[in-house]
Amino acid sequence: MNYYNLTRSKIEMFKKHLILEEKSGATIEKYSRDIKKFFNYIERKDLNKELVIAYKKNLKESNYAIRSINSMLSSINSLFDYLNWNELKVKTYKIQQQIFYPEEKELTKDEYKRLVKAALEKHNERLSLIIQTICATGIRVSELQHITVEAINRGEAIVSCKGKTRTIFIVHNLQKKLLDYVSKEKIVSGSIFVTRNRKPICRNYIWREMKELCIDADVNPSKVFPHNLRHLFARAFYNIERDIAKLADVLGHSNINTTRIYIISTGKEHARYMEKMQMIE
Numbered sequence: 001m002n003y004y005n006l007t008r009s010k011i012e013m014f015k016k017h018l019i020l021e022e023k024s025g026a027t028i029e030k031y032s033r034d035i036k037k038f039f040n041y042i043e044r045k046d047l048n049k050e051l052v053i054a055y056k057k058n059l060k061e062s063n064y065a066i067r068s069i070n071s072m073l074s075s076i077n078s079l080f081d082y083l084n085w086n087e088l089k090v091k092t093y094k095i096q097q098q099i100f101y102p103e104e105k106e107l108t109k110d111e112y113k114r115l116v117k118a119a120l121e122k123h124n125e126r127l128s129l130i131i132q133t134i135c136a137t138g139i140r141v142s143e144l145q146h147i148t149v150e151a152i153n154r155g156e157a158i159v160s161c162k163g164k165t166r167t168i169f170i171v172h173n174l175q176k177k178l179l180d181y182v183s184k185e186k187i188v189s190g191s192i193f194v195t196r197n198r199k200p201i202c203r204n205y206i207w208r209e210m211k212e213l214c215i216d217a218d219v220n221p222s223k224v225f226p227h228n229l230r231h232l233f234a235r236a237f238y239n240i241e242r243d244i245a246k247l248a249d250v251l252g253h254s255n256i257n258t259t260r261i262y263i264i265s266t267g268k269e270h271a272r273y274m275e276k277m278q279m280i281e
Contacts, residue, residue: 001048001049001050002048002087003046003047003048004046004047004048004083004085004088005046005047006039006042006044006047008039010083011032011035011036011039011079013082014031014035014078014079014082014083015028015031015032017082018031024142024161025142026140026141026142026203030071030075031075031078031079034071034072034075034076035075035076035079037072038055038072038075038076041055041058042055047085047088048088049087049088049090052076052088052089052090053090055076056069056073056090059072059073060093066093066095067095069092069093070092070093070095073090073092074092077089077090104220104222104223105222105223105228106223106231107219107223107224107228107229107231107232108232109232109236111217111219111223112131112135112229112232114217114218114219115131115210115213115217115219115224116128116131116132117217118213118216118217119131119213121216122212122213122216124209125181126181126193127206127209127210127213129177129178129181129193130144130193130201130206131210131229132174132177133147133174133178133193134226134229134230134233135229135230135232135233136170136171136173136174136233137157137168137169137170137171137174137233138168138230138233138234138237138250138251139157139159139168139230140161140227140230140252141203141206141226141227142161142200142203143157143159143161143168144191144193144200144201145191145193145194145200146158146159146160146168146191147170147178147191147192147193148189148190148191148192149182149187149188149189149190149192150189150190151168151170152170152175152178152179152182152192153179155169155170155172155175156168156169156170157170159252161252164252164254166249166250166252178192203226206226207225207226210224210225210226211224230251230262231262234247234251234259234262234263235262235263237250238262238263244256244259244260244263247259247262247263
């Protein structure tokens with residue numbers, strides 16, 4: 001059995017490789033986080049296939065969701081690809097195609113409105129606008145930096161992510177709210193959702209602030225995270241358009257199967273559709 005020596009310098013080389021491959025900042029951050037977790041697990045031991053399999057087993061025993069485990073394994077497999085350590089690569093878990101979306105995870109439009117209201121009642125206008133911007137445009141959290149003063153004035157933002165460029169339209173009501181906000185905050189150019197150091201607000205910060213709204217908004221915390229706003233946008237858009245290809249373009253998906261995950265209904269909703277069929281005499 002062959003043994004390999006994984007070092008911090010090799011991990012740093014891989015990170016530079018990702019940058020040269022023009023991977024998005026969010027992708028590089030995600031890969032780095034997953035690889036750091038793996039590196040801490042192996043504790044600088046000589047690396048072999050058995051140790052990688054043990055890590056895979058450890059993730060499952062730690063009760064991570066299978067999709068999360070597969071995502072983490074894909075990150076370290078990419079590292080092994082780069083280092084040409086192909087014999088260390090492990091298989092991801094097979095997942096049965098999801099038919100129904102868990103009802104306890106689905107954020108409803110009414111719950112979304114309560115979150116917006118709770119943010120305003122806490123005098124957190126910025127968070128309220130972040131929530132509304134994601135839910136009204138379907139934009140990713142990592143793409144919020146493209147919501148600039150210039151984009152607001154145009155009524156559209158040009159977003160580049162994962163090697164693709166697309167146009168995000170800013171609906172009139174949102175445009176008006178954002179223009180009022182930048183005027184009040186005296187933001188004259190550039191991104192509007194930034195820290196005091198003018199850096200884009202990170203996902204974890206938004207996630208934490210959204211969680212703090214749950215009690216006042218009377219919303220289950222398991223439903224409240226930034227990406228779920230994107231899912232709500234997708235369902236609302238599809239219920240009007242019924243065009244999954246167009247929705248995939250709006251969301252910036254290359255694979256339409258990814259878009260399907262966003263619009264699957266809950267089991268209760270599916271049962272309601274079946275009741276409407278009236279097939280029993």
